[in-house]
Amino acid sequence: MQRFEPTIVAFCCHYCAYTAADMAGSMRLAYPPNVKILRVPCSGKVDAIHIMKALEKGADGVLVAGCLEGDCHFKNGNVKALQRVTYLQRFLEEIGIEPERVQMVTMSAGMGSRFAKIAAEFTDTMRELGPSPVKAGDRMEPCAKAS
Amino acid sequence: MITAERKPMDEIMESIDGCGRILLVGCNECVTVCAAGGRKEVALLASALQMASMKKGRALDVREMTLERQCDPEYVEELAPHIGQVDAVLSMACGCGVQEIARRFKTTRVFPALNTTFMGASEGPGIWAERCQGCGDCLLGLTGGICPIARCAKRLMNGPCGGSGNGKCEISDDVDCAWHLIWERMKELGIEDRYEDVISAKDWRTGRGGGPRRIVREDLK
Ligand code: SF4
Numbered sequence: 001m002q003r004f005e006p007t008i009v010a011f012c013c014h015y016c017a018y019t020a021a022d023m024a025g026s027m028r029l030a031y032p033p034n035v036k037i038l039r040v041p042c043s044g045k046v047d048a049i050h051i052m053k054a055l056e057k058g059a060d061g062v063l064v065a066g067c068l069e070g071d072c073h074f075k076n077g078n079v080k081a082l083q084r085v086t087y088l089q090r091f092l093e094e095i096g097i098e099p100e101r102v103q104m105v106t107m108s109a110g111m112g113s114r115f116a117k118i119a120a121e122f123t124d125t126m127r128e129l130g131p132s133p134v135k136a137g138d139r140m141e142p143c144a145k146a147s
Numbered sequence: 148m149i150t151a152e153r154k155p156m157d158e159i160m161e162s163i164d165g166c167g168r169i170l171l172v173g174c175n176e177c178v179t180v181c182a183a184g185g186r187k188e189v190a191l192l193a194s195a196l197q198m199a200s201m202k203k204g205r206a207l208d209v210r211e212m213t214l215e216r217q218c219d220p221e222y223v224e225e226l227a228p229h230i231g232q233v234d235a236v237l238s239m240a241c242g243c244g245v246q247e248i249a250r251r252f253k254t255t256r257v258f259p260a261l262n263t264t265f266m267g268a269s270e271g272p273g274i275w276a277e278r279c280q281g282c283g284d285c286l287l288g289l290t291g292g293i294c295p296i297a298r299c300a301k302r303l304m305n306g307p308c309g310g311s312g313n314g315k316c317e318i319s320d321d322v323d324c325a326w327h328l329i330w331e332r333m334k335e336l337g338i339e340d341r342y343e344d345v346i347s348a349k350d351w352r353t354g355r356g357g358g359p360r361r362i363v364r365e366d367l368k
Pocket residue numbers: 278279280281282283284285286287294295296297
């Protein structure tokens with residue numbers, strides 16, 4: 001049987017996680033290709049709807065990666081991002097989607113190995129969780145006709 | 148503003164169960180400001196409903212619209228071209244908006260996605276608190292600008308009850324005693340002597356006690 005390969009979207013802050021991912025590359029550290037990186041100007045720029053749309057359109061997991069606490073270039077974008085992720089985790093739970101599918105992580109620009117480690121661990125967690133239940137939608141039937 | 152909160156997802160999903168196409172309608176006014184039913188919340192709920200039904204292997208067509216004001220017929224009319232194409236409307240406005248849609252579109256079911264809570268003010272980011280109960284005969288001028296009807300748990304009109312302690316109401320340490328606030332405010336204004344002026348029994352007919360209310364302005368008709 002083929003191993004399930006999750007699709008993971010990582011919203012990475014330009015000032016830390018994005019550079020850390022780049023550094024992981026220069027350090028020749030391998031991390032799973034499942035992780036698709038989207039550069040954002042700050043983790044605080046990531047709105048709840050961006051995360052929801054990623055999940056709706058087929059991501060099995062979403063990472064929001066910002067600067068270490070106290071290091072945000074825009075003062076507190078990372079704190080706001082964490083609040084949003086926490087809010088969204090509860091929202092997802094309400095519709096029966098595992099809240100672990102969305103995680104907030106922090107790192108500095110120099111932490112290439114931390115980025116690679118988080119990417120590998122999160123990919124493993126998503127493999128264990130299995131495909132997002134939203135993907136049942138691939139076999140969708142209309143549930144009722146409009147009157 | 149009028150404040151509201153989203154209903155639990157189970158309740159929302161149960162209300163539209165069996166619908167294949169819904170029109171999810173937000174409002175640009177109060178519910179946008181209290182982050183309950185503006186364009187952003189409409190998008191978020193639409194996405195959540197999509198995912199919840201995809202999870203069940205069902206297709207749900209959610210059309211999103213956000214009106215300037217859902218409590219004004221002029222704006223509600225904008226829904227007319229879409230109404231025939233959906234099984235139901237899910238409204239993210241306050242109860243006034245939901246009822247305006249029900250009044251205009253007689254044969255379409257409309258469900259509330261929010262619980263309308265109170266008339267209040269923002270105390271800081273993400274915090275709203277009750278301030279007014281629309282009693283129809285405002286007495287803020289007598290109470291230093293603090294409403295004992297909306298902010299005192301017992302709606303007392305002449306000073307605090309015995310449960311007032313350390314500035315807090317006996318119902319919870321998180322709730323300020325309205326009469327403590329009134330006293331402090333009167334001191335600051337230097338009008339403590341007015342504190343003992345007796346406020347006469349309130350005539351509740353100007354409020355809900357007189358039944359549903361209307362305002363008619365002949366000059367604007
Ligand atoms: S006195 Fe009446 S109108 Fe004035 S704030 Fe209180 S409830 Fe509202």
